[in-house]
Amino acid sequence: MHEDEAAHTHTVALGLGSNLGDRDANLRAALAHLAPAVTIARVSAIYDTAPMLVTAQPRFHNIACIGHTTLTPLALLRHAKAVEAAVGRTPGIRYGPRVVDIDLLFYDDLILDTPELHIPHPRIAERAFVLAPLAEIAPDLRHPALDTTVAELARALPPADVTQCGHLF
Secondary structure (H helix, E strand, C coil): CCHCCCCCCEEEEEEEHHHHHCCHHHHHHHHHCCCCEEEEEEECCCCEEECCCCCCCCCCEEEEEEEEEECHCCCCCCCCHHHHHCCCCCCCCCCCCCEHHHHHHEEECCECCCCCCCCCCHHHHHHHHHHHHHHHCCCCCCCCCEEEHHHHHHHHHCCCEEEECCCCC
């Protein structure tokens, strides 16, 4: 392998949520299962949030994390889906209740739009349940398509039912 073909480390931001079972234990398990493919550098506090779109379901606990990986974006997406399954997620209605959900929010400063994967996450700018925890740990992270920081995006949102409620560790 040539030196320029060596695996590069990429900085990624992930959003995790859970609203079934022991929500905090599910989030801890998901973070643990991400390793060793993703080395977690920072984890936000836990945020208690109201469900969106399908509102007749339990409240969520959400966190954000910053990590490092050598996986490609698509391999990281597949790994995240495998972690969800390992923690106990089963297929259900879109936006419905779930044991755990892992969203790939940012991957370096990549802008990617494929049928399978969109980076940055296409609805990040409208989701307080993602932006509040992410702004806590990476306020200066820039959205490469919108050329604004996560903190600026969070401040631009109307008030939302998102409350910090503790820490995983």
